[in-house]
Amino acid sequence: MSSxxxxxxxxxxxxxxxxxxxxxxxxxxEHRDVDYRKYYEGIGQERMSIFxxxxxxxxxxxxxxxKVLSKIDNKNDIDLLIFATESSFDLSKSAGxxxxxxxxxxxxxxxxxxxxxxxxxxxxxxxxxxxVESNSASKALVIxxxxxxxxxxTSGEPTQGGAAVAMLVSENPRLAYIEPFxxxxxxxxxxxxxxxxxxxxxxxxxxxxxxxxxxxxxxxDNYLEQSSLNFEDINYTCFHAPFNxxxxxxxxxxxxxxxxxxxxxxxxxxxxxxxxxxxISLISLIDNCKRNLAGKRIGMYSYGSGSVAEYYSLVIxxxxxxxxxxxxxxxxxxxxxxxxxxxxxxxxxxAEIFNYTSKEGGKRLYRNIGSVFLAEIKDGYRIYAEA
Ligand code: HMG
Numbered sequence: 260m261s262s263x264x265x266x267x268x269x270x271x272x273x274x275x276x277x278x279x280x281x282x283x284x285x286x287x288x289e290h291r292d293v294d295y296r297k298y299y300e301g302i303g304q305e306r307m308s309i310f311x312x313x314x315x316x317x318x319x320x321x322x323x324x325x326k327v328l329s330k331i332d333n334k335n336d337i338d339l340l341i342f343a344t345e346s347s348f349d350l351s352k353s354a355g356x357x358x359x360x361x362x363x364x365x366x367x368x369x370x371x372x373x374x375x376x377x378x379x380x381x382x383x384x385x386x387x388x389x390x391v392e393s394n395s396a397s398k399a400l401v402i403x404x405x406x407x408x409x410x411x412x413t414s415g416e417p418t419q420g421g422a423a424v425a426m427l428v429s430e431n432p433r434l435a436y437i438e439p440f441x442x443x444x445x446x447x448x449x450x451x452x453x454x455x456x457x458x459x460x461x462x463x464x465x466x467x468x469x470x471x472x473x474x475x476x477x478x479x480d481n482y483l484e485q486s487s488l489n490f491e492d493i494n495y496t497c498f499h500a501p502f503n504x505x506x507x508x509x510x511x512x513x514x515x516x517x518x519x520x521x522x523x524x525x526x527x528x529x530x531x532x533x534x535x536x537x538x539i540s541l542i543s544l545i546d547n548c549k550r551n552l553a554g555k556r557i558g559m560y561s562y563g564s565g566s567v568a569e570y571y572s573l574v575i576x577x578x579x580x581x582x583x584x585x586x587x588x589x590x591x592x593x594x595x596x597x598x599x600x601x602x603x604x605x606x607x608x609x610a611e612i613f614n615y616t617s618k619e620g621g622k623r624l625y626r627n628i629g630s631v632f633l634a635e636i637k638d639g640y641r642i643y644a645e646a
Contacts (some may be wrong), residue, residue, distance in 0.1 A: 266439050268391045269432035269573065270384075271398070272582045274326035275539055276319040277422040277529050278308040279628050281595050282603045284417055290600050291412065298417045303503025303523065307530035308420045309598055309606050310406050311625035312615060313632040316346050316423065317357045317643065320404040322629030323425035324362055327400070330582050331427065334362065339390050339399040340370045343379035343534045345563075346405045346421075347372065348641065350455060357643060358402065361631050376451060377499050378563025379403065380424065380534040381571070387428040388437050399428040403534030407460070411607065414464045418502040420530015424538040433578045434545075435557070441571035442482030444474045451564030467564055468505060474568035475509055475560055482558075482570040490514065493572065494555040495548075497540040499562045500526040501533075506540070509560065521547040528592050537561050541573075546585040553577045596626075 283306055288295035298304055320342065328334050342355030353372040373379045373386075380403025387399035404423035409415030450467035453460045483489070496514055498506035503523045510519050525543035526532075532539055537559060545552060552575040561569045598606070615636040627646045634644035 266436050268388050268428065268430055269436040269576070270434045271427040271429040271432040272327045272330045273424065273426045273434060273538060273542060274323045274584055275422055275424045275525075275535065275542055275588070276322035276326070276628055277420075277532070277592075278310045278314055278319070279595050279626055280309045280311060280598050280606075281306040281528070282309050282598055282600070286600050286603075287417055291416070301504065302417060303507060304417060304527055304530060306528045307417065308422065308532075309603055310421060311606060313625050313634075314628055315348065315633050315641075316344050316404040316406060316421075317354050317641070318631050318633060319421070319423040319628060320354070320358050320402045320425065321361045321631045323404075323423040324358055324400060324402060325629065326584060327425045327427050328362060331398075335365050336396070336398045337364055337368055337400050337427075338394065338397040339387060340364065340368055341383040341387060341399065341401050342370070342372045343374070343383040343401065343403045344372060344405055345374055345376050345379065345453065345533055346407075347374070354404070355402065357641070361643065361645075364400075375567050376563030376565050377405070377501070377533040377536060378561050378567045378569065380538060381559070381561035381569050382567075384426065384428065384437070385441070385569075385571075391428050391430060395430050401426045401428060403538060405533035405535060407531040407533055408458060408607070409462075410459050411604075415460065415462060418531045420532050422529050422532035422535045422539055424532075424535040424542070426538065433576055433582045435573040435575050435579065438486070438556075438572045438574060440482065440485040441569055442478040442480065442485060444477035444481060444568045446470070446474065446566055448564075448566050450566060462564070467501075468508075470564075470566055471499075471501075471505060471562050471568075472509060472512060474562060474566060475513060475570070478560070478568040478570040479513060482572075486572075492556060493558040495519075495522070495544060495552070496558040496560065497522050497537055497544055498560045499537040500540055501531045501536065503527055525588070525592065542588065545575075545579065545583060546588055553579060
């Protein structure tokens, strides 16, 4: 077995946030006249995160990022914030600027958004790694935040969800090193898209699933060639999980001996979170795996429709247990509020994008996940407030 090449830049801290509300897929199955086992066993999902109007990709991103900042001494070391999303509500202003404001980051911190379907957080992570490698005193904050919506009665409907992941990238990371090699596969394909005016995605589900697997084969070949590693050198694998069965099919085809149960626990409860999904798998693995992961190589498969695929690897650091939120992650997911089908239908109707206020009769209708909520939309401009 070849030795692990420890680069010295990687993920220092990682945290996630999702909605406090969910719909059980048993409830959806009942109303769609589907055997719930198709959702539970056939696609491997149990719940989907549903977002009330006071939450969006910015509020959950702030919540995830505040957890990350709670584990560092000096936020003024952060010189770069990249916000990766395909759920942008503004085609001009970066969602990252709101996050920068509420985190109180310094004005000399560079901020911008990135987009390439579910792949963008991986692109952002690799950019951040290069940035820190050339500015070793600097740290970078990478956020992947998405809310995934499909039209009612489509095959994609039970795979809806959403979450934000925040990752601090630094030298001598406490969580995991990012290895210097990666396999890439890019191809132009019409498997999933969202025209600028639409709030729900359009897609060809079968084609997307086919291309996910085909691209994995190509990216993996490229990774093995770049790294001179073998399959046996990869100890664990995490996948972008649009629904868990997709990742299970990938394991069966390419890594038949591997068990990925621990990596899929959170995704089954959250649903597809696009740019965040692969990193939710990583957190799920780390929080739930009973074995010591220090020194283990984790293969990471990132896929964004359209499409770009990347297979790269992390090596878990010896100090990884010092930076985790395992107990609160499990508690937060266990204590969410289940909504009824009527409430789901109400929350799924196209969100107001030009005028909205979060208060009715002076009372806030939904509880907030974190310290910041969407208070108002005025002439299309979003106004956030601290709770
Ligand atoms: P479908 O066509 O409704 O489902 O949706 P199906 O008929 O293929 O059935 C699914 C599975 O359930 C099958 O198992 C059935 O046998 C089983 P499989 O053959 O796959 O192993 N089943 C049952 N099992 C137990 N009890 C039962 C039962 N009935 C059936 N009673 C589809 C599948 C993928 C089309 C759908 O989920 C979809 O359209 N999803 C949206 C697109 C998607 O997620 N694509 C994934 C790859 S693309 C990607 O990852 C990128 C993305 O995240 C976007 C981005 O990049 O921005 C989507």
